[in-house]
Amino acid sequence: MRHSKASEVESRMSQQEHDVVLDQVSKNFGNIVAVDDVSLKVRRGSFLTLLGPSGCGKTTTLRLIGGLEFPTRGRILIKGQDVTDTPPYKRETNLVFQDFALFPHMNVLNNIGFGLRMRGVQKREVKEKVQEMLDLVELPDVTYRRTNQLSGGQRQRVALSRALILEPAVLLLDEPLGALDAKIRKQMQTELKNLQRKLSRTFISVTHDQEEAMTMSDEIAIMNNGHVEQVGPPHVVYERPVSRFVANFLGDCNLIEVEVVESRPERVVVREPRLGTFLFHPDRDWQNLRHQGNMLMMIRPENITIVEDHHSFPNKIGGRIKTLAFKGSITEYVVETSWTEIKLQVQGRSQLNQGDPVLIGWKAEDCYLIP
Amino acid sequence: MTSKYLASVLRKKLSDQKELVGLLPITGFEIFFYLVPLAFLLIISFWMTKDYQPVPIWNLQNYRFVFSDPLVRVAFFRSLIITLTTLVLTILVAYPFAYGMVFKVPPKYRQLILIAIIAPFWTNYLVRAYSWQLILGGNGVINHLLLNAGFVKTPLSILYTHIATRIGLLHFLVTVMVLNLYTTMDNIDRSLIEAASDLGAGPFKNFLWVTFPLTLHGLAVGTVFVFIFSFTDFIAPSVLGGGTKPIFSQKIVDAAHWTANYSLASALSMAMILVIGIFLLLIFRMVRAVMKEEK
């Protein structure tokens, strides 16, 4: 990897802003490409989640940042320093393992204090710091317990403490909530987020749970088959996905193939031969102006509603209700149109029944076009 | 810049292989102190011995002696017979024991039985052979009981015959065979036996057609160990069998210890390895043939 002048300048500049930089990183295991030419910049003090299905390379990427794997190609920089060849025990990262990996032959004190002891800190000071840490995560009484005597939630906090006590530049978390019961999970989501804010440290988390990612992250990087499809704040990736994969992964959506008829900065007209013509109002970040031909129109179910007043919605389709499901706060409909099925969500209870004809619609700002 | 790149590539390759470094000491040790001596032994079987030292005069004299000398031949056949009879005895004694252990004894006692079987296994083989002298000797336990009970008039001479040798070997090998059979038997899928039973096979037929064939693998492995051990053992025949009817391993020791004819001793050793090799081949063929028949 040749180091050109331009990238040297760039890396010096990004030193100030980005704690982690991946530069065209690839990782192969034999013939299998786990991570494929990934470039990523993580801003200091932010909470980034690597999100994707099993096998997409997110865990490998995390381990690459932590130093437990070495890249086949590319560079990794942490706080501006090239750590590509640096072993994990010399990197300023710490990892909270998926199953916590708490040392079974040590009690809580020695587990949490392990890293400090490796640095040569004296026993008494280690004990003080561990106690402080335990108070911070609200586990003051478990100091001398063996790790197999703790509950799942307690073990997670011990694992967190063990990593955080070393004050790493970047904290890595591998499916941090995966081993917890559903009840505790929601609580922990907020707690983790608060902890990160309080410490203003960079956190990078890995998960396959999109709800978890959306709740906790400042930015989400969605991965598929070893490469990053999109990086951005939760609302951006949700409302303005760059690909079909991202749109589908983050929640239910309706995808309709359309043809671009007219394309201007503030208004795009598309057409689907059987369903009609539709209007899309892009916002100022809309990049795909030059893209002509076929695109995918995406509308999220919660943005579609049953039309009563013809004039309030520029986009309308007529159809028949195929199924409806009352879910308490919302009702989900599947409407069959002349070409495709459309899913929509409406607040409250419905007045309609299966088989009823219905007109559904959405606003021009509530849809999106994907190339 | 390129040198830095090359250095990092090299470092990566090395760190990948770094984990194998731990194998170097043991591999080096075994190569130098195990493989080399064996290879050297093979070489000197083609040499001659002068003044108690092997000298590199290449010849086939040693092998000619091994294959033609009548005493060697007698010792060989004696060893073979003892080995084969011991093998049969061991199987007969060990098999029902292993079977009982797996199929008849409640699981909670199995650990106990396993430990009880293993414990005597680890005792000093030499002392064990000697202890049989106390039992089998002219003044020993058995003769004493028989004389007192009036079953015999004069003491039986069991000791210093190869019957005693067989007993000594059996004592050690039963455990070996049981352990081998036990593992195989334990891994048998019980539902196969139940299925056979459901289809109408009585306990004996069930055993013959279902259980037994499934144990053949463990039986074969055990047989190999038993054969090798019995054929090559020196201690049991010497301590219990007496010196009058030498067996093959004793011939090797004679050549090495008493006459210091190392090249002859190594030729005899190679012949011993050859016999073992032939036996392994036979067993392998047999097992394969039986497996094919099953299909």
Place this chain on the structure above:
Amino acid sequence: MKHLDRYLFYGYMAAVFVFLFLPIVTIIIFSFNVDKFASLPWRGFTLRWYQNLVFDTGILSSLENSLIVSTSVAVTSCVLGFMGAYSLSRRRFRFQDVFSGIMVSPMAVPWVILGLAMLVFLTRINLEGSLVSVWISHTVFGAPFAMLIIRARLSGLPVQYEEAGWDLGASRLRAIWHIVIPLTLPGIIAAFLLTFTLSFDEFLIAWFVCGFQATLPVKIWEMIRSGLNPTINALGSVIFLFSMALAIIASLLSGTGKRVAKK
């Protein structure tokens, strides 16, 4: 009737146990017998033969030799074996099975041949006729054996614990010392005890290479050769109990029984 076959088997197994423990029990009983010849009826109880043990310099020096050699063998075997086991369990490589096969083969090669080979070779390099020769020869089969035992234990250890150690600042070696070894300790101790016992009891190879520095089994052989000597009974009994104790401890540590009991 239903349980008849079960009791038949129990009876048979008991008989086999009697057979197995008969010589052990016999020698222990006779070691207390006043009579010089191992014969019945019982003529009296004595501790004389055990007292002989303590005062016989030949026995004591060979015991000392055995202890020195066997401990050294156990240490060397465990060190070599641990290093090999660690590498094998952390890395896959081609020819691994062939390698393992060759490593285990010293246990399968007839020890009379192994003894001869060691004698001839060690003489050639002037390392023959001392305790060092015995130490080397015993390590030849001790190290692979220790490697086997430790490896079984190591493969059950998830690699995450080491990785956590590295992540927290421990270098490879420190992680091995602080994490891997403590968690593998039962296996290492079992390997130590078993290798020690194997070496302590081994006669044939030691006889070939030890020269005038007899180990205990060699001394016992000489005693047996020179005629019936009841001191052997006392010595044998002590050795028996010692070996069995070590083997039982090692068995429990390496979890042999546990796997069985779980079924």
